[in-house]
Amino acid sequence: MKRVDDFRLRFGKREIVPIMIGGMGVDISTAELALEAARLGGIGHISDAMLPTVTDRLYDTDFVKTKLKQYKYNLENSDKTDIKFDLGHIAESTRLHIGKTMEAKRGEGMVFLNCMEKLTMNAPRETLKVRLHEALSAGIDGITLAAGLHLGSFTLMEDHPRFRDAKLGIIVSSLRALQLFLRKNIKTNRLPDYIVVEGPLAGGHLGFGMDWAEYDLRTIVNEIHQYLRDEKIDIPVIPAGGIFTGSDATAFLEEGAAAVQVATRFTVTTECGLPADVLQEYFRASENDIEVNGVSPTGYPMRMLKNSPAIGSGIRPGCESYGYILDANGKCSYIDSYNREVALHPDEKKISVMDKTCLCTHMRNFKLWTCGHYTYKLKDTSHKLADGSYQPLSAEHVFKDYQFSTDNKVALPPQK
Numbered sequence: 001m002k003r004v005d006d007f008r009l010r011f012g013k014r015e016i017v018p019i020m021i022g023g024m025g026v027d028i029s030t031a032e033l034a035l036e037a038a039r040l041g042g043i044g045h046i047s048d049a050m051l052p053t054v055t056d057r058l059y060d061t062d063f064v065k066t067k068l069k070q071y072k073y074n075l076e077n078s079d080k081t082d083i084k085f086d087l088g089h090i091a092e093s094t095r096l097h098i099g100k101t102m103e104a105k106r107g108e109g110m111v112f113l114n115c116m117e118k119l120t121m122n123a124p125r126e127t128l129k130v131r132l133h134e135a136l137s138a139g140i141d142g143i144t145l146a147a148g149l150h151l152g153s154f155t156l157m158e159d160h161p162r163f164r165d166a167k168l169g170i171i172v173s174s175l176r177a178l179q180l181f182l183r184k185n186i187k188t189n190r191l192p193d194y195i196v197v198e199g200p201l202a203g204g205h206l207g208f209g210m211d212w213a214e215y216d217l218r219t220i221v222n223e224i225h226q227y228l229r230d231e232k233i234d235i236p237v238i239p240a241g242g243i244f245t246g247s248d249a250t251a252f253l254e255e256g257a258a259a260v261q262v263a264t265r266f267t268v269t270t271e272c273g274l275p276a277d278v279l280q281e282y283f284r285a286s287e288n289d290i291e292v293n294g295v296s297p298t299g300y301p302m303r304m305l306k307n308s309p310a311i312g313s314g315i316r317p318g319c320e321s322y323g324y325i326l327d328a329n330g331k332c333s334y335i336d337s338y339n340r341e342v343a344l345h346p347d348e349k350k351i352s353v354m355d356k357t358c359l360c361t362h363m364r365n366f367k368l369w370t371c372g373h374y375t376y377k378l379k380d381t382s383h384k385l386a387d388g389s390y391q392p393l394s395a396e397h398v399f400k401d402y403q404f405s406t407d408n409k410v411a412l413p414p415q416k
């Protein structure tokens, strides 16, 4: 019987264990987690979501404080269009996080960046260009273009000396999205090095509407394989979303996938960035505790635990400190919802906003618990301890379970 370890992802002469840990913002897929994947011969992602605040926390910079000082005058203003990012700060934080991660890399695997393109930062083109260029300059092995698939991103990187040497991939959720991307990028004369096909059971933002349940990963992957064969285009295809066991992964590899991208099982590892108490929420969740809703101001549906403190929170928009979701016109739908509720309840100190959430503040503070569909199975992957909590896993344990397990089994860790 085959297992994941019988397969390899090939990039030129390089052979990689075909397990890719997906990007999880904001710093849920930490450098530690990505470095473990690389050490074990696979691929890990760090995320470039909100890097100035991430580096403040990790490396003691003060980008957020500086920004807040600059825009403090605007705190009471319901209009946030004035708030802009300092491109120098974005560059510095990107260089710092990626530079330090790449310096620490060991092993035969790779570390990629998950670029959350939907963070439009009140100047989509300019800020994205800086993020992508600095990532390449800081030596990242590859970049995965995610959420919001910016059709012009390859063009933005075209003049960088590493444009043809770094691995560049895209995440799509339909054949149509792939075709659109390939058509738009013909003039760069450079195909993506890999295509992550993300189905409707993934965590984070979904590339589907609220009718996500009508789609199926395997069907989309098959359509994309067929199209690539017909067009004689040779690009590794990497399915993602709901691949929970080594056997699930092996089935996709046997059907022609080059690797798999997985994330949910790593949310309960000590290397992942979730605080210890939040990690227990992921373990404890039952199927009924998970929903796909529309509270993200990005406009994409998002899967999350229903008891996430972010849902219904009426916190003041944090744009003076953050402001990553501000679109090209300095707008965010949470600001509109917040202003509406304030106008409706002028005398109330604390308001609730149900239809949207302040994504920046809540993701930054780990108050929005986004998760994959099979989060409710995590409790079966570890031991319940005497105090009712679950034993967190090591990333190595989960990685090797994917790599070597068979028969739909999930190996439990040695009991502590």
Ligand SMILES: Cc1cc2nc3c(=O)[nH]c(=O)nc-3n(C[C@H](O)[C@H](O)[C@H](O)COP(=O)(O)O)c2cc1C
Pocket: 021, 022, 023, 024, 025, 026, 028, 047, 049, 114, 116, 146, 147, 171, 198, 201, 202, 203, 204, 205, 240, 241, 242, 243, 261, 262, 263, 264, 265, 267, 370, 371, 372, 373, 374
């Ligand atoms: C907690 C969490 C956060 C995520 N955040 C992001 C993200 O910031 N960007 C992204 O492209 N995908 C994100 N994802 C999706 C994963 O990278 C991955 O493609 C998907 O979850 C794989 O499916 P699985 O979780 O069922 O293994 C996230 C997933 C989880 C579980």
